[in-house]
Amino acid sequence: PYLRPLYDALYEMLGFEYVAKLIERQIIEVAPLAYMRGRTLNNSFIILDESQNTTVEQMKMFLTRIGFGSTAVITGDITQIDLPKGTKSGLTHVIDVLKDVPGISFTHFLSKDVVRHPLVQ
Incomplete structure (x- = not known):
């Protein structure tokens, strides 16, 4: 589900x-993130959705799956983190660690970018 x-x-x-x-x-x-360990995804377009709920370890595991010729898009909303208290989000971690790495960029959306019902904005 x-x-x-x-x-x-x-x-x-x-x-x-x-x-x-x-x-x-x-x-x-x-494929669920849990089934990515051990894989290398070459020549792929890879999307990790809801990444705000990954742990730092899970995010590292995901990022190390990216192979040659691949592009990864990681989506998440840091205002919707559902991890247990005291657990750092993998998304917030990579934003801090990778923000100045060439070839990596971050796009931040505002409430006006929401494409759901106006009540959600």
């Missing part, structure tokens, strides 16, 4: 049948 929002977004953008075809052909793979 926790992968449902990702599937919903894919279906909305591309349509159910097309997404099913891309998944069947293994062009799109949706």
Whole structure:
């Protein structure tokens, strides 16, 4: 159930049948972070969603999966961290550690960028 929002977004953008075809052909793979250990993702476009809820160790594990020819996009909202008290978010950690690294950039959105119902803004 926790992968449902990702599937919903894919279906909305591309349509159910097309997404099913891309998944069947293994062009799109949706995988929980817990199953990434030991993999190297070469020539891939990799999205880590809801990264505010990764630990520092999980974020490191994710970043070290990125292989040659790959691009990674990491999304998250630091105002929605659900980790236990005292656990540092992997997202806030990489923002601090990687902010000055060439080739890495961060995009911060404002409330006006929210594309949900106006009540959410």
